[in-house]
Amino acid sequence: MDYQAWLKFQHDQSITRLFANISPWDAVPGVVIASPERNSPNYYFHWVRDAALTMDLVTSLYLDSQGSRRQSLREKLMEYARFSRRNQLSPTRSGIGEPKFNVDGTGYGLDWCRPQNDGPALRALTLIRFANDLLDHGEVDLVRSSLYGAQLPANTVVKADLEYVSHHWKDMNCEIWEEVQGDHFYTRLVQKSALMAGSLLARRLGDVAASAWYESRAHMIQPELFWDQSKGVFVPSLNVKGETKNKSSGLDSQVVLAILHAGSQSGISVADARVMDTVRTLKDRFASLYSINRIPGAAGVAIGRYPEDIYDGGDWKGGNPWVLITAAFASMHYLQAAELAEQGRLAKARAHFNEGDLFLKRLQYHANPDGSLSEQFHRDTGFMMSARDLTWSHAEFVQAVRHRRASRKLLAAPGE
Ligand code: NOJ
C-alpha cells in the first residue's frame, strides 16, 4: 500500500482498536485496558499512565468533534473521571501513586514496582484539559463537583492528584518502564506541567491560595538537573536506588516521551538544542543496535526503550523496538518541524518533517496488514510481538498522524 493510503488506513484502524479497549464489556465503565491480551503478558488491567495518555487523545478528539459524537466522547471522559476517582479511593498498596488496577476497580494487590508518580500527574493533565473546556462552556458546577473542588482534604479527582503531586514530587518512586526506583526526568517533567496547568485551573475557579501553591511547587522542579553534558543527553534517572538494570549508557527514550507528554508548559521546547541532541543520539544508538535497522530498502529507524533492555513481554530474551516509541519519535520530528517553520527556518523544518515520515514508514514496514499493532516488534525478524493491540501503541500512532497534519499545514507539504 502506498504510504499516504496506509497512514489513513492505519489511523482509522487505530481509532477503532483504541476505542475497543475503553470500557470493554467485562470491566467497570471508564476502564482503559492496556491491551486485550490476558496471557504472557497479561495486560488486561487499567494502568494509570496508559489510560491517561489514551484519554488525553480522546480529549483532543472530543474538542474537535460536534453533535452526538461530541456527546458520546464527553460521556467516555466523564466515565474515566469517575473511575479514576474510584481508583483514588480504593485501598491499595501505594495510595494515589498506585500504578495499575483490576478492571473491577480494585487495586492490583501483588508485588509491583510502586508507587509510579507520573500517573497522578498525567491523569490531572488530561482531566484539566477536559475541565477547561467544560468551563469554556459555562459548566462550572459540574467541574466543581466532579473534577476540581477547592475543599481539603480533596474530594475530587483532579484536586486529589494535584495535592499529591504538589506534596510528593520529591519522593523516590518507580519510573515509567516499571523497573527503576529513583528520581526521574519523565516523572518530574509531567509533574511540573500538571502543577502549572493545575495552578491556572485553580485560579480560574477562584482557589487563589492553591493556585499560588501549585505554581510555587512547579517552579521548584528543575528538569535541567537531568542534563548530562558529558553524554550530551538528558538522562532518565538520578539517585537510583537498588537494582539499576545496568543502564550504564544513560540513554533512554522515556526522556523524549517526557518532552512530548509534558507539552509546552514544561518550559523545555521541542526545539531546544539539548532535546535535538538527545533525540539524535538515541536514534543513532538504536540504528546500530537492532539488525532490522539494517534491512536494505527499509526506511527509517525502529526505536526501543533503552539499549540495555531485555524485556520482551514474556521471557527476557532481549529488548526490541517499540511501536509507541517509534511513533513518538515521528511526533517529535513533526513538532520540531512546526516550531522551525514558525521561526521561519523552512528548509530545516522540511528536513525534520521528512525525517518524521521515515519513522512512520518504518512502522508501515512492520505493521500487521489487518491494522493491529502490538507493543513491540522483533529486533531481528521485525514481526509484531508482546501485548497485541496495545492501547498506547494506537494512541501514540494517532498522535503522530495528528502532529503530522498540523505541521503539514505550516509547511504546505502534500498528503494526509
Ligand atoms: C512488566 C513491566 O511492565 C515492564 O516494563 C518491566 O520491564 C517488567 N515488568 C519487569 O519489571
Ligand code: NOJ
Ligand atoms: C510496560 C511498560 O513498560 C509500561 O510503561 C506500561 O505502562 C505497561 N507495559 C502497560 O502497557
